[in-house]
Amino acid sequence: MLSRVANSIYWMARYLERADCVARFIDVNTHLMLDLALDQNAAQWYPLIATSGDDEDFNQRYTQADERAVVRFMTFDQKNPNSILQSIFRARENARTVREVIPVEMWEKINEIYHLTQSQSRKRSVADLQDYYREIRQSGHLFTGLMHNTMSRDMGWQFAHMGQMLERADKTARLLDVKYFLLLPHNDVWKDSAYDAVQWGAVLKSVNALEMYRQQFHTINYRDVTQFLLFSKAFPRSVQFCLEDAEAALKTLTNGNGDSKAAREMATLCRTIRTSDTSHIISTGLHEFIDIFQANLNLVDEAIYESYFEN
Template sequence: MLSRTAENLFWMARHIERAENTARILDVAHRSSLLPLDMEGTEAYLWYAPLNITGCAGGYEKKYGLARSDAVTHFMALDADNPSSIYSCLRLARENARSVRGAITSEMWEVINATWLEVNRQSRQMSEARYGDFFEWVKERSHLFRGVTHGTILKDIAFNFIRLGTHLERGDNTARILDVKYHILLPSVADVGGAADYYQWGSLLKSVSAFEAYRKIYRDVISPLRVAELFILRDDMPRSLHACMNEVETALSYINGNSAREARRLAGELHAQLHFGRIEDVFGRGLHEFLTDFLDHIDLLGREIRDAYLSRWDRVPRLDMRQVA
């Protein structure tokens, strides 16, 4: 397969996954904002969380200044100047798909094209009250694209580059969501274990469609240790780091190639760390430190994949999570 074709498939999948994750993050932020705000500046503090998760804080501050719900929502959802916005991600996904029409099925193209046309239309008439429905729509379109992909495309190298992009992006986002909630979201230590803390952990679980899974596995009150275990080590949780690395390692094994030995080594190292890890050891080391190290390795793995397979690296800049330490 030509490296440019592989690159377009890889980034098509990453942009669609990123659009869905941004919709999930904004949906949780809107839910959390419904809690009573009992201190000055709480709104700005709350709305910096989604900006920090996605690495958009710098670009937002230059354009809007202090974080406000309406401005953050527009910037992350429909602002064409933000390369990580839902609008930009779906536009880029469509451009990548158009470049590889011969490598994807007509059904896949129709879903991506229709999604872009609809989001372009909605961007001109969106109101604050309609954002909740918009986020649900974005998630549904992403689910539809993955379903159509699995149901229509040959399980060949093209499929595995799509698989690789999807799960590399998903693992990156899961780590960021968990780290920002655990490390910087609570305004004070006194809130730990309180009603706001419980609500935020519940919202976090809902943001990755894991609330029912948590209840089924643990059947107990929501606790940070168990949420972290679910997000990091459970390979039966579709959005966990372990599950994502299962898919990444399998995709790389199928693609193969002598030039990708270092990428496969890094993927195997990350996978082994998650497969044999214990949550007590993660917390003993420090959850923030563990997640920062994971993000560093994901970034390095992405660079190795670029060097082995892709013709260029159009990676949207992300926040270095060490900056929130």
């Protein structure tokens, strides 16, 4: 497979997953506002910016992190490369260049999401955009279903699946960080309160994890939610599950050869997750752990680029 084609398929899947996950980020605050009966002024919006990694860009161009500014920045800001609008635009451009190697249904779905986003781009409030965010998430499910059910399990599928899983692992970790930033201004240590449980419940809801979590754990608390979203081997949005799927895709691409830089970096990252422990992470700092994880994830992405896309 040409490196150009592989690169486009990889990023097509990553950008669509990114758009889905940004909609989930905003959903965290939406659930909190509903569950805690908060008005718009009481809701905290800056944690979404802080955990997205785009806070420097946001602070340069916006004077305050209220609902209107954060929703615009994360959803429709054309200058924010990680906004939903830009993610979908880039996914569509990548898909357009490889239309001959992806099923027509996948192209049509991406095109449909693109035109939906264009039609909604004048809206500014979460209340007005609830149906849109729901459509983005449903479209993400549908695109994944099309990818799994209509693509041959050849190199193209492996690159798409690897990209999707790496993006999902990153965003699940960042969702845990949202909770960290929500709690930090009020507490010096982790604790379990009714208010805290509602916040953790919002995080679980945002990744469709609440029912699956409750099948394994009886109560919602910070330790078990961290354990579930980082280390569950069964839940398809946990960090460990996503990384093991990405590693399996990479092994297929390399025929099990672990000598490439990409394979070595991926093996190191997966080993770090497999050997980590929830109690140790919480005692030393969840935020610090996630920062290190994301830095290592960037090393994997750079190694994949050098190994497959650079030439």
